[in-house]
Amino acid sequence: MMVVMDKQTITFVKKERVADGTMAFFFTKPDGFTYKPGQYIELTLINPKETDDEGDARVFSLVSTPKHEYLEVAIRMRDSAFKRCLGNLKESEEILLDGPFGAFLLHQDTNKRAVFLVGGIGITPIMSMVRSAEEEKIKRPMTLVLSTRTLGDAPFLSELHEKKENKIMDLLHTVTNEEVSGQDLEHGYISSDMLKKNLTDIDTCIFYVVGPPAMVRAMNKVLEELEVSPDNIKMEEFAGYEKEKGRTE
Template sequence: MSAHRSALLRKETVAEGTLALHLRKPVGFAFKPGQAIDLVLGAPELAEASRRHAFSIVSAPHESHVTIATRMRDSAFKRALAALAPGDALDMDGPFGSLTLHNNVARPACLIAGGIGITPFMSMLRHATAEKSAHRLLLIYSNRRPEDAAFLAELEDLTRRNDRFRLVATMTGMDTSKQPWSGETRRIDAPFIAGVLAEMPESIFYVVGPPAMVASVLSALEAAGVDGDYVRSEEFPGY
């Protein structure tokens, strides 16, 4: 990995309890959609080992800045992150990671995100749309409530701009929501996956989210008969 000096440009709330940070893009910084960076804060109040945290890159390679997004928890790192002001310096190590979209456009991609697991897929989808990729893309995006669904409005806009992309958002905890929702409310189980396979056979599956969600979806994929060679996953613990 390579260290790059950067700075905060601005912060943005993208869902209830979820913050996006737009960072200055260092000269020469290049990455593939789906990769990540380590963000290193110069926060003297934190122990050195606590100043570093890995984040998937939300922005696409063609964008002029680097964006990350995170759920805001009550941890020392997240408090220091929330306290950053525009212009504050920080370091980025990376990029790293191999959760990138396959090259064979003849095989569809089914992206399955739970909560903040949407972040690497945002980079993929923005890039595919900008490049007019021939990949056929389906995103299954699971949250408890619409209030929790980061980038939902942008994803809906991407479906209008990219006729190779379809979004299925599902909200599994609508009893706690204050917003209306007329879409899916099912959990991602084997019958759900079977419907995907009927629509998009030969799909390669990508699963990102909290550990329990990833484990549940991987079990559903196995029960639906998906060959493990065509499944790629990444867990986001501690979010």
């Protein structure tokens, strides 16, 4: 396999719709490529038909697990040159891979509950963590609190419900921009009252906050209200593209 300045060429395999306006992209995985659930990669287009001021590379959290056959990322398909080119990739077309990067990883103590406070496409690193826990048959308490604007905006929603039914994790889905009702559903933004109602072990939980900057700031305030120790909080902002740091999912 060709290596260009420490970047490896991989090939596009397929794409699947996972929510309104959100697609999962699958790529071949290089021999010997390893990563940990929660890490991200950089993808660079090769000779794209169009480009813009943000360049030809973006970073994306891996949704797949290290044991998966392919590398999978999930992307909100906004109108940018990069995403238009990515969306038009043909089977076996090549793209450059760099990474993995990041230290947004699950804690080691499996007795402490992991609570994921997630906004929209911020679910991507969490999917790898939850899938890996199921795959490895790791018994650990996990609760996902997912906030989306509408039901249709929620990526991987049917799979998340399957994980809940299989007792891999608990699930609470809150929707902000439409009225909803049903099991595991709430209306409104994630709040301290919502967490107190659904969590009985807040003092010992480890919180993982993932989403756009405004959501991350709001969750930081919520956790301050609950007097959660900063040592028990991990945060990851999806703030748009910043070389080797930001997210464009």
